[in-house]
Amino acid sequence: MAPMSGLTAEFTVSDYLIHRLHEAGLRDVFTVPGDYVARWFDYIDDKARNLGSQLNRLGCRSELEAGYAADAYGRINGISCAAVTYGVGAFSLINPVAGSYVERVPTVAISGSPGTGPADRPFARTYKILLHHATGNYGADRDAYEDITAEAIIISDAVEAPAMIDGALGAALSEKRPVYIEIWRQLWDAPCAKPENPLVIPALPVDQDAVDAAAAHVASLIKAAAKPLFWGGIEVQRYGLQDGFAGLVDQTGIPYVTSLLAKSVLAETHPGFIGTYTGPSSDYSTYNTVDLSDLVIVTGDLLTDDYEGFVGKDFRQMVVAYDSTVRVGEAYYFQVPLSAFIEALSIALKGAGKREPWAVKGPAVIDPDFKPFPPDVITYARFFQRMLTWVEADMTLVPDESSSMYVSCNIPVNRANGFVSEAAWGSIGYASAAALGLSVAAPNARPVVFAGDGGFQMVAQTVSTMAVYQRNPIIFVMANTIYGIEQALTNDKAYTEGQPFNPFNVIPAWDYAGMAVALGAKGVAVTTLAELENALSMVKADTGAVWLVQVNLPKDDIPQEILRLATNVGPTPPETI
Template identity: 75%
Template sequence: MSPLPDHFTVSDYLIQRLYEVGLRDVFTVPGDYVARWFDYIDDKARNPDTPLTRIGCRSELEAGYAADAYTRLRGVGCAAVTYGVGAFSLVNPVAGSYVERLPVVAISGSPGTSSTDRPFARTYKILLHHATGNYRADRDAYQHITVAAEIIRDAAHAPAEIDRALGLALAHKRPIYLEFWRNLWDAECARPQGALAVPKLATDQAAVTQAAAAAASAIKAAKQPLFWAGIELQRFGLQDAFKALRDQTGLPYVTSLLAKSVLPETAEGFVGTYTGPSSDYTTYQTVGSADLLLVTGDLLTDDYEGIVEADFDTMIVAYDDTVRIGAATYSAVPLAAFLTALADALKDQPAREPWATKGPATIDPDYKPFPPELVTYARFFQRMETWVDADMTLVPDESSSMYVSCNIPVNRANGFVSQAAWGAIGYASAAGFGLSVADPNARPVVFAGDGGFQMVAQTVSSMAHYGRNPVVFVMENAIYGIEQALTNSATYTDDEPFNAYNKIPKWDYAAFARALGAKAARVSTLEHLDTVLAEVKADRESVWLVQVVLPERDIPSEILRLATNTPPTPGE
């Protein structure tokens, strides 16, 4: 590389501000427009007090998903790619981070003012590589999935533009996109002045008071009120505040799938993870029998359309700085302010005796008889209930494993990570890599469908290269199982044919993983599974891939209930 300049640059400024807000690692894919910034990151003597580590990824999908998962534990994450081909590939992960409220910093380099960039293109009427011809196209693509999408063209203004965007990301817990003309990486600029300013969320104190009073009145009038703990509690650091409010009121609570493990599931008052008809029986009945649902900081998706439609008029939903109580809406009411005001409005009310308690969150049995020696979804996850340790982080993909794995107890806050709202298949494997970087002491355990795994399979190489130790269970049946259940569940109940578009090519996943530097095993019987599980648990230093061969027509009963909107029965 060419020597780095002696003066303080835009690159230095960006590194120092990112370090200040908690970032320590950057997930990257190289390209000539952004590569110069990587030189600054790799030069550890350059910013000795604010060192970042560059983590090279095999694709933009991997980098984006890894940064997203990293953010869930560290509070901020970063993926850096090149212009056009890189930035457009990163759109899907950033969109997921936007939906699920994660301040991921997406960084791109773009053509600058050098003699071979924009001036050259204008003079000779040529198209620069990776460009569409509209040099604002990348930024425009990000405007609807970020809270700030900026093209930074001038070194004098770069500090203010960086600070403004980072402040908005941290305030709103949403991604930002920063595109730097590549001539700015070495451009001289001012040093950071004071701490980064994070703007306060707009707050209408009168609306906060009114919303809290109305919610308190509804709680007092209800016979069986129920808290629904949401993901904003984790994103905004409000887990302790929610726990204090729950302890103050004595009310039971459930979580959504997205917010599973927002508190340790040994916490008093926890009833279960509510996933609509795929929930366990006790959790489903508790939500259905509540006469008031108080949703604190959760994104309600169509997974919950049944309960929302039934309880819309009486539901209280606090999310995205708005509180809805029935048809009444209170704006500019941040969740933190609402929780504080609600606790104050209920301070004279004694804690209630619990009207609901947690039942056994058991894995449904096989929905049809399979030979007793074979591994099935139900038998595999029944073993997971006791195999998983407290220092493991469960990471189910958007797959047939997601709704069954939520019945595994998680007795550590933030010990379950899922992209349950955006739902991009393939997320979990790359997320497992990002989580292993964010917290090396918590071992990620990924449950991936074979279709999703094929999208980001090369992330195993990154895990091995950087000495990480995730465990990736690839559930192999050569079918997009959850898609098949949603489009034609009779395939499983009445042996109707599979939809041709849901079939997946068979891979030798274990051999593939070994070729990438991981340890691997292929299992199809319970006896072999038990042997491999013991070996994997004993080896905490290596990345492992376990290819779990399943009967083609196996599917978790939880998925069938979800697909057919069939409530659980006692024993489920």
């Protein structure tokens, strides 16, 4: 079969990039077209080419959608890719890539750029014109990515392309961070050498003396502590260390919590699991366990300002192992990767015996309505109380940065990696587009999105992409015409005392269910509990379609969990609520 679109029969830079991405574990690329990158798409789409290393291309409606989908895909698959054009595409992709950087996802951002062709850089220099999509600084895109990637490179020579591609992909997989690869557009067809050896993934630097010293220090504190507690973090998942972490918990008998970002790092049926700790918005048993612990060992997690009260109180008594550094109080041990630390700590604790449980895992609790509402209407509390029994193990929960995030984390997840949230970067709108990526990376786990209407409006067109590629997420749009979490954080008295909502937090009402149908999906709007029950049965049974459920809520409703987060007041015992 002849190559399509006039593709050369020679092995090119395009082929090299496809082969290495496939070797790294990639199977799908999320794309937005543009003339500088389009030629690479021809190579991907030619299914007679690159046999054994083929990639699937999924066209997205915007760079924001492509980036969020790629980020979520990478959390499950271990590597992901979004490909866009120069300037307008690359700059639009920055926000998703920054989220991948903060939350340690090896997303490969690929951009084509002006090269040495007859209408590119030489022409622009001769005639003193500005090329389209360019700022005039032809390194600007790469420069913009330097602080949010492990490597940001521009490939301008076909001879150098293999080594540069290998270096960037190796950095992404080693550091679990995104990389930016920009390629001059005439190089897509340029011949280059084929891969001769496997892709090298550099090992993280290890100082064995520091590893042993850190493990011995932490082991001594654990042995002396009356109520030690592990905190399972996101690096446990990113580096594939679930078995090692679970073994450490089983060996010691020490219970564990997770952060919101790392929820479901292990299946939450594990007997040592206490709950998801989210600071003051946590449920009572989880909050109380963390508060009573006299030693918290944070294992592979970054700490955000959600935990400012905890960190401020316990800074000198806590252990944080993250990003190849172990901090024990105010002492630091460098070049200690988490894998080496977990292994060394397990060895250092051999013979210490298994502790009797000191923390009691409470039942999953959703706070009730914070004020009276008519008994038949849907509220946040009533909706998520129903989710406790409606959600099944083959679903992946995807809450957006919204009023739903800090209440949905109380839903038990009985499968590892069954909860995905952008809890640290926190870009609203992430979840809906992320569900596209998750449905591609793990087609047997149906994504269930809990989105605020404000966030959903930012990426609503992703429903069309889902329908085109016959994906099957369920998107619950919690519709109340308010950026609820923002309102609570800026003035919670709008809920508790009836003060006016901030005008900048008020958003227009959309017919989300009708829009879903217009975009090729299925939609239904619900306002009462009876309507919700009917919708829940319908969408669960229809496993082959995209469903959007517009959940109409009272405008003045907000989860108590969000109010606690806003006021920094911890939970009260359930029996007093």
